Amino acid sequence: MYRLDDLLFCMQRLRNPQTGCPWDLKQDFASILPHTLEEAYEVADAIERQDWPHLEEELGDLLFQVIFYGQIGSEQQLFDVASVIDKLVAKLIRRHPHVFPQGDLASERDPQITPQEAEVSANWEAIKAEEKRLLQASGRALPAAGLLADVPLALPGLSRAVKLQKKASAVGFDWQDVAGVLDKIREELAEVEAELESGDQQALENEIGDLLFAVTNLARHSRINPEQAIRGTNQRFQSRFEFVEQQIEQQGGWQQATSEQMESAWQAAKYYEKANS
Incomplete structure (x- = not known):
């Protein structure tokens, strides 16, 4: 070898x-x-x-x-x-x-002594x-530029959001519980809806970003990895959509399909997924 x-x-x-x-x-x-x-x-x-x-x-x-x-x-x-x-x-x-x-x-x-996870962390x-x-x-590093300065810019957006939030949380800048995060999500969603009506595309992008950041906060507080969660959702969507494709093709193809047929096929895909999980 x-x-x-x-x-x-x-x-x-x-x-x-x-x-x-x-x-x-x-x-x-x-x-x-x-x-x-x-x-x-x-x-x-x-x-x-x-x-x-x-x-x-x-x-x-x-x-x-x-x-x-x-x-x-x-x-x-x-x-x-x-x-x-x-x-x-x-x-x-x-x-x-x-x-x-x-x-x-x-x-x-000593194998008889098991360190506590919180202490180790x-x-x-x-x-x-x-x-x-x-x-x-030692002079081999630049002076500290702030608590969040060493969070890599190249990380995927959701992963970087979690790291930024964890760093801020370490000094107490965080919601005390999930209820506060849920309130923030509702607030950000309302702001997204307001910008949808305003027609300001840049402002809408900012508010959607804020909403995603708040949802990421919910995932963190719930001990869910948001990148893993969205990849799972992507995979489920792909699997369900492939089921829908088969159903629609059997009914004459996309050009003939109605919104009701698509919704029916989607619900059938979810039922099939659940039955076979």
């Missing part, structure tokens, strides 16, 4: 200036990024479909992205895969003192905060 060293060698061959692949040779950090995001989504898709053979393949594709970045970093004398692994393992040990009490990979905690955040402070003190 091929191993990690073989993959590293393969990557070096692909980037060999004389004998490598023309496509791989012209890539840089920025050009690879869209592929990395796509591979991450394909991993998520395989997991949600419980397609384990496909997941194995997609994890390989995602790993290749890391190896690719490492090779470019090595060529530019910035970092390499070995240094990435070194920093990762050191960080994991540092952030898990409840697993590695002596601060090294070999140390183990609080300790994790405290360690991250100290890491950030030390990094800033």
